[in-house]
Amino acid sequence: MVQKRGGWPTFSAYILGAHPNPANLQQLLTPPQGGRGAGGAGGGGAAPAAAAAPTSEKLADGVFRINGAYNALAIEFADHIVLFEPGPQNEARAQAIIAETKKVIPNKPIRFGVISHHHFDHTSGLPAVVAEGITIVTPEVNRDFLMTSLSAPRTLAPDSQSKSGKKPVIEGFKGDKRVFQDATRTLEVYVIKGLPHADGLVVGYLPKERILVYADMFNLPPANAPVPDPPVVGTMVFADNLDRLKLNVDRVMSVHSLNPDRLTTVAELRASLGRK
Numbered sequence: 001m002v003q004k005r006g007g008w009p010t011f012s013a014y015i016l017g018a019h020p021n022p023a024n025l026q027q028l029l030t031p032p033q034g035g036r037g038a039g040g041a042g043g044g045g046a047a048p049a050a051a052a053a054p055t056s057e058k059l060a061d062g063v064f065r066i067n068g069a070y071n072a073l074a075i076e077f078a079d080h081i082v083l084f085e086p087g088p089q090n091e092a093r094a095q096a097i098i099a100e101t102k103k104v105i106p107n108k109p110i111r112f113g114v115i116s117h118h119h120f121d122h123t124s125g126l127p128a129v130v131a132e133g134i135t136i137v138t139p140e141v142n143r144d145f146l147m148t149s150l151s152a153p154r155t156l157a158p159d160s161q162s163k164s165g166k167k168p169v170i171e172g173f174k175g176d177k178r179v180f181q182d183a184t185r186t187l188e189v190y191v192i193k194g195l196p197h198a199d200g201l202v203v204g205y206l207p208k209e210r211i212l213v214y215a216d217m218f219n220l221p222p223a224n225a226p227v228p229d230p231p232v233v234g235t236m237v238f239a240d241n242l243d244r245l246k247l248n249v250d251r252v253m254s255v256h257s258l259n260p261d262r263l264t265t266v267a268e269l270r271a272s273l274g275r276k
């Protein structure tokens with residue numbers, strides 16, 4: 001069985017055997033108690049309740065963490081705003097992120113939305129981002145998939161994008177780096193190399209504020225937890241890329257809310273790998 005999205009395979013299952021009418025058929029057809037239901041993947045949950053009313057937190061002048069199960073970073077420039085992770089989870093969450101961004105940085109358009117990577121839990125709100133007239137920025141490798149997905153007709157139910165009549169505008173940048181810069185601010189976007197989780201996954205870095213924003217590669221372990229053996233591959237790749245890029249980072253912000261939900265440091269990330 002192969003499932004596709006936007007023409008690309010997203011799920012495949014090989015049926016290795018079949019047992020007709022097993023004795024425990026009723027049990028197999030009964031959902032487990034206390035299940036999380038559909039859409040709970042990605043570590044942060046996708047419950048609709050999480051989309052309601054985000055709060056935000058000022059990290060620096062003109063830099064705000066828009067809080068939720070999936071956090072976004074709003075960055076003010078002289079005459080516009082850039083959002084990192086503008087469309088996670090669903091349309092409602094994206095609309096809430098956009099509304100909160102406009103509240104904390106009033107009277108400027110949100111011109112660019114940089115997505116961390118193409119996975120569904122980080123992109124399912126993008127129709128609302130397109131409807132807002134925001135240019136989606138992502139490495140070139142993701143462009144065709146997003147363009148096809150976001151251009152597909154809505155045949156079952158209209159969404160904010162189809163109602164707006166807007167067409168997706170997607171900048172697929174080439175190379176390993178995309179810099180947003182004006183007289184007031186610099187945001188550097190770097191492609192992470194060698195990551196099994198996804199091709200074309202990026203992090204955002206504010207060199208003046210020394211803030212780094214990322215998705216999926218590091219989950220804060222419980223205090224005093226032993227270093228996992230083998231260590232977490234995504235976190236190793238993340239740390240190796242930070243070594244390669246030689247970024248000067250004080251605070252690290254995760255798109256997925258951590259437990260406890262807070263910013264971390266590169267030292268904590270390295271400590272989770274048993275590195276100094």
Ligand SMILES: [Zn+2]
Nearest residue numbers: 117119198216
């Ligand atoms: Zn992912």
